[in-house]
Amino acid sequence: MMKYNLCGRSGIRLPALSLGLWHNFGSVDSFETAREMLLAAFDAGICHFDLANNYGPEPGSAEENFGRILRADLAAHRDEMFISTKAGHAMWPGVYGDGSSRKSLIASCDQSLRRMGLEYVDVFYSHRYDGVTPIEETMQALVDIVRSGKALYVGISKYPVHLQQQCYDYLQAHGVPCLLSQYPANMFKRGAIAEGAASNLAVAAENGSGFICFSPLAQGLLTSKYFNGIPAHSRAARSTGYLQPQQVTPQRVEAARQLHAVAASRGQTLPQMALAWLLHDARVTSVIIGTSSVPQLMDNLQTLEHLEFSAEVLQRIESILSADGLAM
């Protein structure tokens, strides 16, 4: 059964597992598989879908496909769905198609709504700090997107910890508190969720923002699929996949093998244990999974049947993760 967590200091509950459409929903992918995954996820209680302007490829095609499925199969359920999109990475050619300026964000939000056939999104994110645009300009654009009725809430993604507080303060002062902070987090990438008061997770929690983790399986490295090399139908093998073959290192595969054994001793698959490990921290609102098939989705959904960890198992995991060469 799906578990729903309150999102920071807000009235919104999000499913512990959300579905992301970065890969596997673009124009290069099977539309039928995409549709089956989306409908199976919604049937299982996954009501939060995470998109961005540039998801595809082609950029924009994940939003187009999502809109097509929404219109054909889920139109009656819009009020039961929590849909996010983002702008900030390269999207369209030309000087305004990239970055976090007011011009780019507002134009991109309008384009996303048109592609998905929506009147509003539930969350609009600044996808990244672009290194140039003043924080005040980007945050004011988010505030104005909410004021114009095109989004209900706002979020930030991947902002460095030293800028996070500035974002929260600006948004709070302008009456549009930051609902969600989205960061990469998995067993091989732990910076955002590191222990202590200075991690992205700690700063988000301190400010009442919900926290949502992306790439929770390190794009597939935290599964058994790379135990015997790189299979043809895997993200590392695909020319359009973001996971590079050279990231599939012997050290990471060996660690995954050892983690797989720990997971088996808990009666779980490695993906299930890796997802549960993230959700174990009560400050984590949700984890965004990405799947390439319905069986993967079903596997991941079973995570919710066993979320608890003994101190001894956490220690075993920690000792595996302390090996050199795992960090991404």
Ligand SMILES: NC(=O)c1ccc[n+]([C@@H]2O[C@H](COP(=O)([O-])OP(=O)(O)OC[C@H]3O[C@@H](n4cnc5c(N)ncnc54)[C@H](OP(=O)(O)O)[C@@H]3O)[C@@H](O)[C@H]2O)c1
């Ligand atoms: N804010 C940002 O900048 C940002 C960046 C990245 C991602 N995100 C969000 O986070 C979402 C998830 O990211 P992600 O796709 O990298 O997540 P992920 O869960 O780390 O990787 C997903 C991949 O893992 C494999 N997989 C998943 N479940 C499996 C299972 N049970 N058994 C075997 N393999 C399994 C599949 O690989 P194969 O394809 O090889 O089968 C799948 O494509 C994205 O869709 C997006 O919404 C946000």
